[in-house]
Amino acid sequence: MSISSCILCSSTDIQHFFKDTSEHHASDYYQCQNCRLIFAPPKDRPSRSAEFDRYETHENDPQDEGYRNFLGQLFHPLNELLEPESKGLDFGSGPGPTLNLMFEEEGHTMRIYDSFYDDDPSVFEETYDFITATEVVEHLFHPGKELERLWSCLRPGGYLGIMTKIAKDDKDFFAEWHYRLDLTHVTFYTKNTFRWLADHWDAHISFSADRVIIFQKKQ
Numbered sequence: 001m002s003i004s005s006c007i008l009c010s011s012t013d014i015q016h017f018f019k020d021t022s023e024h025h026a027s028d029y030y031q032c033q034n035c036r037l038i039f040a041p042p043k044d045r046p047s048r049s050a051e052f053d054r055y056e057t058h059e060n061d062p063q064d065e066g067y068r069n070f071l072g073q074l075f076h077p078l079n080e081l082l083e084p085e086s087k088g089l090d091f092g093s094g095p096g097p098t099l100n101l102m103f104e105e106e107g108h109t110m111r112i113y114d115s116f117y118d119d120d121p122s123v124f125e126e127t128y129d130f131i132t133a134t135e136v137v138e139h140l141f142h143p144g145k146e147l148e149r150l151w152s153c154l155r156p157g158g159y160l161g162i163m164t165k166i167a168k169d170d171k172d173f174f175a176e177w178h179y180r181l182d183l184t185h186v187t188f189y190t191k192n193t194f195r196w197l198a199d200h201w202d203a204h205i206s207f208s209a210d211r212v213i214i215f216q217k218k219q
Contacts (some may be wrong), residue, residue: 003030006039008032008035008039008187009032009034009144009196011033011034011035014030014031014032014033015030015031016028017029017030017038017171018038018174027044028041031169035192035193036169036190037143037188038167038188039187040186042141046184051184054182054184055094055184056095059096060094060095060097062096062097062101067096068098071102071163073208073209073211073212074161074162074208074214075099077209077212077214078161082108082130082159083129085109086109086129086130087108087110087129088100088109088128089111089126089132090103090111090131090133091150092115092135092136093113095116097117097118099134111123123153124149124153126153127153127158128154128155128158129154129155129157129159130158130159130160131150131154133162134162135163136164137187138179138187139186139187140187141187154217155217156217157218157219159214159215159216160214160215160217161213161214162194164189164213165210166190166194166213167179167190169190174188194207194213202218203215204216
């Protein structure tokens with residue numbers, strides 16, 4: 001199957017990156033030579049029902065301190081940047097919304113969105129001081145469209161906080177990388193991908209932790 005353009009930046013400079021021929025995970029992966037995104041083609045994406053079945057196995061409990069600590073990787077550095085009583089959106093909140101509660105406990109106002117569990121598109125008609133996407137962007141079939149929509153919902157000076165494992169431009173690393181083995185993980189971002197996004201948006205970017213990226217929109 002030929003890939004005509006990048007699903008993030010629309011560049012036509014696409015190269016085949018890796019082919020997994022293992023018994024349980026046959027998939028091709030391509031890499032954009034412009035923004036360095038690595039992604040699976042449509043033929044290797046899960047069906048919506050297969051996606052949902054996988055998400056139903058997630059045990060996201062707002063009372064689980066371990067889960068809260070996991071989300072804290074993004075919560076703590078982002079919360080330190082926010083003005084009191086900021087307004088936020090948690091994009092991809094999942095079956096057990098928790099990050100929104102953590103911010104509400106700090107006095108912020110939150111809305112949530114999830115295409116499977118809370119599909120209310122009216123959230124995109126509002127603007128926000130911050131938007132979070134924890135363990136979400138690797139699931140996106142159309143990251144260019146989805147990330148642009150989120151960015152357009154940010155007020156000037158606002159923050160977009162992303163948490164995802166960062167890929168490397170290394171086929172040997174990718175071959176052994178457990179993160180790609182989840183059938184719902186189809187889009188992988190290198191550090192250069194996030195730097196491309198920052199340049200594209202003319203935004204400030206910081207890598208707050210191994211898997212935490214925070215963009216700030218210019219005033």
